[in-house]
Amino acid sequence: MTRAVALLPVLPGDLAALEDSLDHLIEAADEASAAGVATTLLITTSAPAAATARVLASWVPLLDLLDDVDLQVEHHPGPGPAVDRDVDPAAEVVRLLTRAAEGLPLRLPDTATTVVLTSTPDVAVGPDWITEHVRHHRAGATATTGPVRRVSPAAAPGDHRHDTVANLAVRADLLPAGALAVLTALGGPGGHDGGHDGGHDGGRTTLVHALTPVVASPSVTIPASP
Template sequence: MRVTRAVALLPVLPGDLPHLEDSLEHLIEAADEASAAGIATTLLVTTSAPATATAPVLASWEPLVDLLDDVDLEVEHHPGAGGDPATEVARLLTLAAAGLHRRLEETARTVVLTSTPDVAVGPDWITEHVRHHRAGATASTGPVRRAGGPGQDHRHDTVANLAVRADLLPGGVLAALSAAPGGDGRVALVHALTPVVASPSVTIPSSP
């Protein structure tokens, strides 16, 4: 079945707010590329930060997004439940996934992607993930690089570069894959050569 829609989820904790502006800039560029390729795209910010904190950044981008064909920018506020950041991100993704499955039409034609505010996606991030899903993948990931000093852990962070077919969302597969770099044992996670996701301070090509 041909994929025709993408939803890019961005989980934002209060501590992520300083990175939100840069992250949205890159996501909107990727969404514009996707819409030009015939992939209608929704950017969904799911956050535990208060609306008063996210409103200024979102308001600055909304007029631009309104000018783009087949690109939408939405935000969901879910008050923080406490706990460690990884648990909070998993909670935000689970809530967003549940809402998406209730309202999405033709879930088998939709790819749900995730990234994080501290990285910048490449302009062809969405289109490349969709290409793999059109070829038969149900879940895909790719390289992630972050700026850091010598010896800093640069392990692959799945939630920063993940795409899952939307009809799998009711099984909790999005949170499971996000939490486990090797996958959850039920869905094959394709380690595809999707565009590199990198921290904005790292200068690298958009694909390896």
């Protein structure tokens, strides 16, 4: 595995959290590039282009200084203000990820050596987030996920449903078979912890639950990987 693409779905309400999220994502991308994994951070968003550009403006000079790290933005407008209140945020996140993944394989030089990762703006990835997923894929995994730790007063006691979307990596050559859509759906309503087989046309994709990498709410200290 020599390349990584990190997909970050951003809804209009996520723009306030995007700044902190990028701080962690860029650090992870820099670590990956230093390890020989060229990395693209791809923001797929339904937020207004002007508002998104204002948040990203301060990061452009920094990214220009980093080798083998680049930032791209794709705008996929939502249904519009009149019906926005009826849109399920989880479904909208999956829509944004699916739209971004549709054309991605055609733009990659080698899908078999590329890992496509997903996270969300409300968690902070660790500096080894990309390199750890790549390590598992180099060992033979085709899809991996890891722990997600959030601090939420609304969380019910004993609610350990795993949010796959916030910490997922899939080999890019599985995207045309719909693997990303299947695996991200596991983190939606009714999702759960445990081993999963994500079905896709032409076979099965085993989703490996790895001990690392961990992603967490920004207010939670992310432990060092073993």
